[in-house]
Amino acid sequence: VRLADWQSGIEVVDREGCLHLLAQQEIGRLAFVIGGSPEILPVNYVLDGDAVVLRTAPGRKLDGALRSPVAFEVDATDRATHAGWSVVVHGHAEEVTRLDREELVRRVAALHVEPWAGGDKPHVLRIVPTSITGRRIPPRPRA
Amino acid sequence: VRLADWQSGIEVVDREGCLHLLAQQEIGRLAFVIGGSPEILPVNYVLDGDAVVLRTAPGRKLDGALRSPVAFEVDATDRATHAGWSVVVHGHAEEVTRLDREELVRRVAALHVEPWAGGDKPHVLRIVPTSITGRRIPPRPRA
Numbered sequence: 096v097r098l099a100d101w102q103s104g105i106e107v108v109d110r111e112g113c114l115h116l117l118a119q120q121e122i123g124r125l126a127f128v129i130g131g132s133p134e135i136l137p138v139n140y141v142l143d144g145d146a147v148v149l150r151t152a153p154g155r156k157l158d159g160a161l162r163s164p165v166a167f168e169v170d171a172t173d174r175a176t177h178a179g180w181s182v183v184v185h186g187h188a189e190e191v192t193r194l195d196r197e198e199l200v201r202r203v204a205a206l207h208v209e210p211w212a213g214g215d216k217p218h219v220l221r222i223v224p225t226s227i228t229g230r231r232i233p234p235r236p237r238a
Numbered sequence: 239v240r241l242a243d244w245q246s247g248i249e250v251v252d253r254e255g256c257l258h259l260l261a262q263q264e265i266g267r268l269a270f271v272i273g274g275s276p277e278i279l280p281v282n283y284v285l286d287g288d289a290v291v292l293r294t295a296p297g298r299k300l301d302g303a304l305r306s307p308v309a310f311e312v313d314a315t316d317r318a319t320h321a322g323w324s325v326v327v328h329g330h331a332e333e334v335t336r337l338d339r340e341e342l343v344r345r346v347a348a349l350h351v352e353p354w355a356g357g358d359k360p361h362v363l364r365i366v367p368t369s370i371t372g373r374r375i376p377p378r379p380r381a
Contacts, residue, residue, distance in 0.1 A: 164274070
């Protein structure tokens with residue numbers, strides 16, 4: 096086990112471990128920058144290899160995510176033991192359209208990312224990672 | 239019930255409702271901007287009125303949060319019913335020090351925000367909101 100910080104007891108999760116954790120969840124938080132300010136929004140997602148795929152409607156989320164670097168965070172925590180983990184993906188979002196790469200469009204469509212929120216979300220975003228980092232807080236020792 | 243978007247069925251949560259939801263949780267995600275890129279990190283927090291209070295060690299999180307506007311997100315979701323809510327606080331972070339306002343320092347110290355991660359986190363940040371917005375996805379109707 097590699098510790099991120101001896102003092103804090105936080106453990107580092109390697110890239111393979113991060114992808115395993117990302118595959119377990121279906122809600123993450125997408126952060127991007129609009130006018131110098133951070134925006135953060137929860138989204139449903141699926142993994143396409145090491146890329147994060149989500150769907151969105153036209154608007155602020157789509158525009159903001161395409162115009163700035165993005166960060167995407169997923170975590171799980173346990174209030175009883177104070178244990179938890181988090182994974183953060185940094186990268187850029189690209190829109191997956193029928194025009195550019197037919198095979199990619201087909202593959203991503205087959206992943207069936209289904210937002211819990213209804214409504215038409217025709218834009219498919221794919222976050223191509225430049226880094227994937229993870230941290231884990233192990234359960235507290237019993238008193 | 240006010241709908242954010244008739245098509246999506248997402249409901250708007252008013253400010254009072256948002257503060258009620260924020261008070262129920264203890265983990266949120268802090269987003270800020272470093273060098274034009276968004277950063278997002280999970281943190282333990284408590285509320286001080288409508289301000290979000292958290293503790294941190296010296297470093298990137300502290301520097302980034304103090305030097306850019308911040309966004310702070312809390313959510314809860316239910317995979318069984320696809321219901322959930324999220325609250326996003328936008329604002330600026332200020333460091334609460336002994337030098338500036340003794341009463342505030344005492345009040346915030348009494349809130350006992352205890353990060354699950356160990357280690358010394360001597361810096362207390364207080365996010366003063368410029369906006370608090372919330373959204374709720376009601377449970378799916380049963381088939």
